[in-house]
Amino acid sequence: MTKIFDWKENINELELDEISNAIKDGKLVIFPTETVYGIGASIYNDNALKNIFITKGRAQDNPLIIHVSSKEMIKDVVTDISDIENKLIDAFMPGPFTLILNKKKHISNIVSANLDTVGIRMPDSKIARTIIEKSNTPIAAPSANLSTKPSCTNLNDLLEDFNNKVPYIIDEGASKIGVESTVVKVINGIPTILRPGKITPEDIYEVTNSVNIDKNINEVKTGKVESPGMKYKHYAPSSKCLLVYMDNENDMINEINKHITKNTYVIGYKEHQNLINTNNFYSFGSINNYEEISSNIFSLLRKVDRNKPELIIIEGLKKEGLGIAIMNRLIKAASHNYIEKLDK
Numbered sequence: 001m002t003k004i005f006d007w008k009e010n011i012n013e014l015e016l017d018e019i020s021n022a023i024k025d026g027k028l029v030i031f032p033t034e035t036v037y038g039i040g041a042s043i044y045n046d047n048a049l050k051n052i053f054i055t056k057g058r059a060q061d062n063p064l065i066i067h068v069s070s071k072e073m074i075k076d077v078v079t080d081i082s083d084i085e086n087k088l089i090d091a092f093m094p095g096p097f098t099l100i101l102n103k104k105k106h107i108s109n110i111v112s113a114n115l116d117t118v119g120i121r122m123p124d125s126k127i128a129r130t131i132i133e134k135s136n137t138p139i140a141a142p143s144a145n146l147s148t149k150p151s152c153t154n155l156n157d158l159l160e161d162f163n164n165k166v167p168y169i170i171d172e173g174a175s176k177i178g179v180e181s182t183v184v185k186v187i188n189g190i191p192t193i194l195r196p197g198k199i200t201p202e203d204i205y206e207v208t209n210s211v212n213i214d215k216n217i218n219e220v221k222t223g224k225v226e227s228p229g230m231k232y233k234h235y236a237p238s239s240k241c242l243l244v245y246m247d248n249e250n251d252m253i254n255e256i257n258k259h260i261t262k263n264t265y266v267i268g269y270k271e272h273q274n275l276i277n278t279n280n281f282y283s284f285g286s287i288n289n290y291e292e293i294s295s296n297i298f299s300l301l302r303k304v305d306r307n308k309p310e311l312i313i314i315e316g317l318k319k320e321g322l323g324i325a326i327m328n329r330l331i332k333a334a335s336h337n338y339i340e341k342l343d344k
């Protein structure tokens with residue numbers, strides 16, 4: 001049985017005691033963050049950590065991000081923080097940002113998947129930080145979804161993947177941001193984005209005067225990669241997807257209309273609802289509101305997938321700002337089934 005705690009209005013103190021004891025006892029807890037929901041366990045309990053991999057069906061060489069509630073807690077788990085890394089921590093923590101740092105020797109190899117580094121994140125979510133603080137331990141947590149599926153951003157989606165498979169789910173309603181944190185590693189003194197997110201390259205450049213984007217972010221690679229998550233199928237509905245982006249809106253709409261059959265569903269801009277020739281149209285938001293789109297995209301992919309369509313066609317975004325992160329998820333969701341036409 002999964003116990004569901006509703007903390008949308010406020011954190012229930014009795015339930016918080018139960019949750020922090022559960023974490024200390026090595027149980028798994030699904031908790032909200034500002035990006036997506038996480039499935040967490042104490043970093044000091046190897047069985048609990050193994051259980052995260054089993055429950056998600058996650059590959060063992062894909063490491064878990066360590067969630068902390070304070071800057072002091074960062075120092076318990078990592079070593080050799082450079083000046084530039086400290087600048088990034090001060091600028092973006094708490095927030096939707098994960099920094100890869102050298103782990104201390106006592107940190108379990110299960111968390112780091114045998115790497116010498118770990119990803120550190122301090123969520124902005126008050127609930128997440130309160131649980132970590134009260135449990136008095138950093139919490140390792142990947143996104144709460146079965147491996148390869150879109151991340152969960154609400155209770156309904158969590159129950160689809162984890163009902164009766166975890167003891168606790170804490171419900172805070174829909175996730176605010178809706179895509180996972182920006183993952184950054186400082187390589188040769190330059191902050192390098194391994195996974196794009198809400199914190200954009202421009203945001204980072206403003207703080208450090210330098211930034212790189214790993215050239216593999218949108219690829220599926222085998223062998224050695226900076227971020228093991230790059231190797232795996234990700235964010236994908238069961239149905240086949242086609243992603244279409246063209247700088248020219250009319251061309252994009254025409255292209256989409258060419259691919260529509262009876263059992264096709266389309267996810268796209270509110271403004272295009274009447275221009276795309278299907279009744280199976282779901283809007284993910286307005287053309288100028290990437291925040292709205294990021295908060296809706298994963299739940300919509302799951303919702304449309306439940307109809308078992310032959311094909312899901314998704315309208316693409318400009319790869320700018322938050323659009324870089326959303327397109328990264330969509331290219332992977334579509335397993336590179338992607339039509340693109342840029343003006344320049």
Ligand code: AMP
Nearest residue numbers: 063100117118119142143226227228229
């Ligand atoms: P998720 O499990 O969905 O929260 O994603 C976590 C992401 O962070 C994955 O892409 C991991 O590969 C990446 N990650 C975690 N730890 C490290 C690390 N030490 N080095 C590089 N990437 C990491």
Ligand code: MG
Nearest residue numbers: 142143151180
């Ligand atoms: Mg994930």
